[in-house]
Amino acid sequence: MVSPPIEAVTLDPWREPGIPLDEQYRSWKQRVKAPYDKHDVDAYTRTRVILMNGVENGSWNFSHHFARSTDDFEIRSLLARTRMVDQQQQTTINWLNPADQTVLETTIAYEQVAIDLTAYFARNEPNPFVREAFNFGLLEDFDHLYRYSELLDYLEGKDPNSIVQGKTEIFPGRPTSEHHNDPEVRLLRHYEKNRAHPLSKLHTLTLLCGETQTYNFYKEHGPEYGNRQARELYAEIGEVEEEHVTFYESLLDPTETLLQRQVMHQLMEVYNYQHCYAHETDPRIRLIWDEFLHMELEQLQLWGQMLLRYEGIEPEALFGDTLTVEFRFEENKGYIRKVLGQQMDLRQWNSQWMDKADVSGEWPSHRYKELVNADGIPSEEIVDLQMLRQDPPERPGEELLARAREAALEVRE
Amino acid sequence: MRKEALLDKLSEFLMVEQCGWQLYQVVGSRTQDAELREKYAEFGAQTDRHRTVLIQLIRQLGGDPDYVSPTARVAQVKSEALLQSALQSGPLSDAEREASDLENVLLAETKDHADWQLLSQLAQALPKGKVRTALEAAVAEVEPQEDEHLQWAADKLAAVCLEALTSAPLPERGRLTRCVIDPAAPMKAIHAAPVSPRSLLETARLPPSQETPASRTARSAG
Ligand SMILES: [Fe+2]
Ligand SMILES: [Fe+2]
Ligand SMILES: [Fe+2]
Ligand SMILES: [Fe+2]
Ligand SMILES: [Fe+2]
Numbered sequence: 141m142v143s144p145p146i147e148a149v150t151l152d153p154w155r156e157p158g159i160p161l162d163e164q165y166r167s168w169k170q171r172v173k174a175p176y177d178k179h180d181v182d183a184y185t186r187t188r189v190i191l192m193n194g195v196e197n198g199s200w201n202f203s204h205h206f207a208r209s210t211d212d213f214e215i216r217s218l219l220a221r222t223r224m225v226d227q228q229q230q231t232t233i234n235w236l237n238p239a240d241q242t243v244l245e246t247t248i249a250y251e252q253v254a255i256d257l258t259a260y261f262a263r264n265e266p267n268p269f270v271r272e273a274f275n276f277g278l279l280e281d282f283d284h285l286y287r288y289s290e291l292l293d294y295l296e297g298k299d300p301n302s303i304v305q306g307k308t309e310i311f312p313g314r315p316t317s318e319h320h321n322d323p324e325v326r327l328l329r330h331y332e333k334n335r336a337h338p339l340s341k342l343h344t345l346t347l348l349c350g351e352t353q354t355y356n357f358y359k360e361h362g363p364e365y366g367n368r369q370a371r372e373l374y375a376e377i378g379e380v381e382e383e384h385v386t387f388y389e390s391l392l393d394p395t396e397t398l399l400q401r402q403v404m405h406q407l408m409e410v411y412n413y414q415h416c417y418a419h420e421t422d423p424r425i426r427l428i429w430d431e432f433l434h435m436e437l438e439q440l441q442l443w444g445q446m447l448l449r450y451e452g453i454e455p456e457a458l459f460g461d462t463l464t465v466e467f468r469f470e471e472n473k474g475y476i477r478k479v480l481g482q483q484m485d486l487r488q489w490n491s492q493w494m495d496k497a498d499v500s501g502e503w504p505s506h507r508y509k510e511l512v513n514a515d516g517i518p519s520e521e522i523v524d525l526q527m528l529r530q531d532p533p534e535r536p537g538e539e540l541l542a543r544a545r546e547a548a549l550e551v552r553e
Numbered sequence: 554m555r556k557e558a559l560l561d562k563l564s565e566f567l568m569v570e571q572c573g574w575q576l577y578q579v580v581g582s583r584t585q586d587a588e589l590r591e592k593y594a595e596f597g598a599q600t601d602r603h604r605t606v607l608i609q610l611i612r613q614l615g616g617d618p619d620y621v622s623p624t625a626r627v628a629q630v631k632s633e634a635l636l637q638s639a640l641q642s643g644p645l646s647d648a649e650r651e652a653s654d655l656e657n658v659l660l661a662e663t664k665d666h667a668d669w670q671l672l673s674q675l676a677q678a679l680p681k682g683k684v685r686t687a688l689e690a691a692v693a694e695v696e697p698q699e700d701e702h703l704q705w706a707a708d709k710l711a712a713v714c715l716e717a718l719t720s721a722p723l724p725e726r727g728r729l730t731r732c733v734i735d736p737a738a739p740m741k742a743i744h745a746a747p748v749s750p751r752s753l754l755e756t757a758r759l760p761p762s763q764e765t766p767a768s769r770t771a772r773s774a775g
Contacts, residue, residue, distance in 0.1 A: 211643035334621045334629075395630045397637060449582060451636045452575030 148466035149418050153410050154456060158438030159431070164225045171231050175238035176422065178245070183305040184469035185425060187253045188416045189236045190246075191350060192432075194253075195412050196230035198349030199223075199405045206398045215446065219402075222439045229432050236425065243361045244292050244370075248303040250354050251288060254281035255308050257350060259472035262479070266337040270344065270391060272493060273328055275479050276486060277347075277384055282476060283313035284377050286544055287519045290526050291373055299537030307471050310540065312548040314484050316519035319380040320512050321488070322504035326387045329491040333393035333400070338407075338459045345408045348388045355381035369525065372518035379512075399447050403455050406440035407463070414465040484551075523548050554679060560614060561622035566668045567607040568625040572632030573661050574600045579636060580654040585647065589655070592705065596658075599698050600665075606691050613687045628664075635660060646724035652713050659706040666703040669696045 176185065203223040207216055237246060258281060262274035289300035289310045300310050331340055358381060362374025396404070413433035420426035444455035486493045489503055523545055533539045577597030584590050608618040621629075635657040642650055673696055676688035 210640040212640050213643055215640060332621065332626070334626075335619075395626060395633075397633050398640070448578075450579060450639055451633065452578035 147418075148464050149414055150462050150464045151414065152461065153407060153437060153440055153463045154444055154461070155441075156437050158434045158436070158441065161221060161225070161438055161442065164228075164435045164438070166228055166232075171228055172235050173232060173424075173428070175236050176425070178238050178241045182421050183249070183252065183303065183307050184256075185420065185422050186237075186249050186303075187256065187469050188420065188429075189233055189425075190249055190253045190353075191257065191346075192412060192416060192429075193230060193234045194349045194353030195346065195409055196226050196233060197353050197356070198345075199409055200226045200230065201352070202401065202405050206402055209398055215399075215450075218442060218446065222406075222442070225435060225439070229435070232428060232432075236428075242296060243364065244288065244296060245298070245303050247288050247357070247361075248285065248292060248300050250357060251281055251285035252304050252308045253350060254354060255285060255476070256469050256472055258347060259476050259479075260467055260470070261343040261347065263472070263475055264466065265340060265343055267331060267340045269329065270331060270340050273387065273391060274343070274347070275483055276488060276493065277387060278476065279313040279480060279483060280316070280319050280380060280384070281313075282311075282480070283316050283319075283519075284380070286310055286312050286548070287316055287373060287377065287522060289541060290522045290545070291370060293538070293541055294522065294526055295367060295370060297535070299535060301537045301540070309473050309476065311544045312551065313480060314486075315548070315551060316377060316380065317513060317517045318487075318509070319383065320505070320509045321383060322508040323383070323386060325489055325503070325505050326383050326390065327491070328387065328390045330391050330393050333396050333458075336393070338463075341404055341459075342408050342411050344388060344391045345404055346412060348385065348392075349408070351381055351384040351388055355385055369518065369522055373522055376518045397451065399443075399450055400458060403440070403443045403447050403458070406436060406443050407455075407459055409436040410440050411463060411465055411467075414463070415467045418465070419468045520552065554675075554684065556614065556684075559675075560611065560616040560620070561624060562671075563607060563611050563614070563616065564618075564620055564622035565625040565628045566672070567604065567611065567618065568621070568628045569632065569661075569665055569668055570600055570603045570607060572629060572636075573665055574604060576632065576636060576657060576661050579639075580658060583654060584651060586651060589651070589709075592709075593658075596702050596705075599702075603665075603695050603698075606695055610687055610691050614684065631664075632661060648713075648717055648721060649724060652710065652717065655706065655710045655713060659703075659710050662699070662702045662706050666699045669699045672696075 176189070178186075200223055203219050203226065207219045207223075210216060210219075255278065258274050258278040262271050262278060265271035265274055285300075285304075285308065292298050292300050304310065331344070333341075355378060358374050358378035362371055362378055365371050365374070410433065413429050413436055417426060417429035417433050420429055447453055447455050447458075483493075485496045487496045487499050487503070487505070488494075489499065489505075526541075526545060527549075533542055574597060577593050577600060581590055581593035581597060584593065611618045638653065638657065642653055645653060669692065672688060673692045676685055676692055679685040679688065
């Protein structure tokens with residue numbers, strides 16, 4: 141592997157002291173903090189905020205699912221209490237986004253999260269099959285970033301680089317018009333819980349939380365636009381995010397028990413707060429990551445004890461004695477170009493990847509794609525609309541976008 | 554003998570011992586009864602030893618004890634389902650919960666017992682040789698213990714249940730209040746669709762336009 145040396149942090153998540161659970165609730169005023177300034181926030185501070193909002197929402201959501209499936213008062217009580225904290229943390233985090241950051245600007249940042257998260261995970265994923273799944277999804281979110289960038293230029297006249305700050309490239313990937321699959325096609329073989337490296341589980345669950353949040357965000361905000369082009373593009377890419385949720389969740393071992401999943405969620409929160417804390421450049425926000433990391437350590441340990449009591453299994457046996465966190469938000473341009481060069485034309489079927497030229501006529505997605513793309517493809521129409529513009533590029537970033545546009549037209553079928 | 558098939562089976566048996574050991578840890582830490590606690594600790598320790606015996610056996614046959622065969626995965630799911638039943642036992646009284654844990658032990662030991670019986674039969678059927686010797690040694694050590702585990706669990710469960718049915722104080726009816734059901738609804742009426750040996754019961758076939766049994770009960774109760 142040719143990744144640069146990384147300062148990894150190793151901690152003992154089962155013993156590292158945290159904040160006692162009954163000291164974790166916060167007042168309204170403590171909870172809602174001043175937002176970051178969109179003009180001078182570091183792009184990766186913004187991606188951390190977006191990611192952790194998704195992580196908290198994911199844990200919150202699962203906790204409700206668990207609560208609906210158990211009759212044990214002690215478990216329901218601990219679920220209710222840890223979930224209340226998750227919910228408060230989510231408020232603090234999501235409220236860091238400033239009011240003057242438009243939905244579309246935030247959308248650009250969502251795709252940046254997806255890209256740099258997935259790319260890093262793919263680079264470091266121990267399981268080769270899971271890694272290929274990540275690579276496959278990566279090229280799709282990579283293309284979403286480009287399509288939304290066109291929309292940002294079209295609707296708001298803004299340079300997408302003001303959001304991604306040159307850290308993530310804006311260029312077509314596997315075209316969005318090709319992401320529309322028969323739902324069954326997206327289903328993958330799952331990892332085996334007894335054999336999978338804990339890192340594979342953490343990668344998968346983190347991505348799953350990110351994709352679910354992205355889905356919710358697009359579905360929530362798409363209808364707020366009056367512009368038809370925007371409404372349709374959000375509808376189209378929103379559906380692809382649904383496919384991504386289906387895709388990544390099919391990697392989870394279905395024999396993981398609810399308690400095991402609960403511990404996994406907690407460990408995943410610790411993992412992610414740890415890298416946020418380690419790499420945050422904004423000292424004010426770093427304090428938040430620090431505090432939340434220590435809340436999660438306590439929650440993790442409480443749930444680890446539950447696992448031991450109810451299933452007789454020490455959490456260490458499932459997830460290892462120590463947790464090494466080496467993830468960080470960083471540029472993955474070289475890696476993504478490489479994957480783009482090799483895998484742009486891949487398609488998926490029966491848990492396998494194949495070149496689109498080798499896909500048989502039986503492939504169920506042919507029909508599905510024809511159906512949804514029958515009367516126009518919003519992610520292509522936005523490119524056409526932008527082509528029609530007469531004015532020569534003058535704002536920064538317009539030239540870049542013009543070049544991306546040519547590439548998008550070239551690969552059009 | 555098909556060695557690969559045997560290794561798959563041994564992986565399954567090892568998983569059963571592993572989950573059995575987990576079960577003893579859980580029920581042992583939960584029980585309020587000194588006699589049960591002692592037995593759970595004793596059988597738990599023996600089950601721990603059975604794991605080791607199987608791991609050695611797998612190694613002797615050239616297998617990898619870390620390998621989890623497909624049937625082992627399903628065995629794990631079944632065993633974990635026993636443990637998961639605790640997640641649904643909210644309305645049980647303490648005594649009922651004890652009995653439920655004991656019943657889980659009986660179910661787990663039934664499978665465990667059958668596994669070792671099979672190994673014993675296999676050993677007898679094999680030609681003399683290294684595999685047979687290894688199997689015989691393992692069976693000689695473990696099988697008598699499995700007989701005892703199963704017999705004890707069956708006898709003890711019967712005794713506990715008999716006591717509950719004859720002399721023990723009735724569990725408090727209020728323990729059901731965590732389930733929202735119709736007050737004092739007759740058992741037959743709230744079970745709208747239990748499955749009889751032949752098909753659904755008559756009440757389950759009511760056309761949807763009619764009043765459901767549950768709403769009828771609610772009306773007559775109110
Ligand atoms: Fe949380
Ligand atoms: Fe996306
Ligand atoms: Fe996505
Ligand atoms: Fe045993
Ligand atoms: Fe046994």
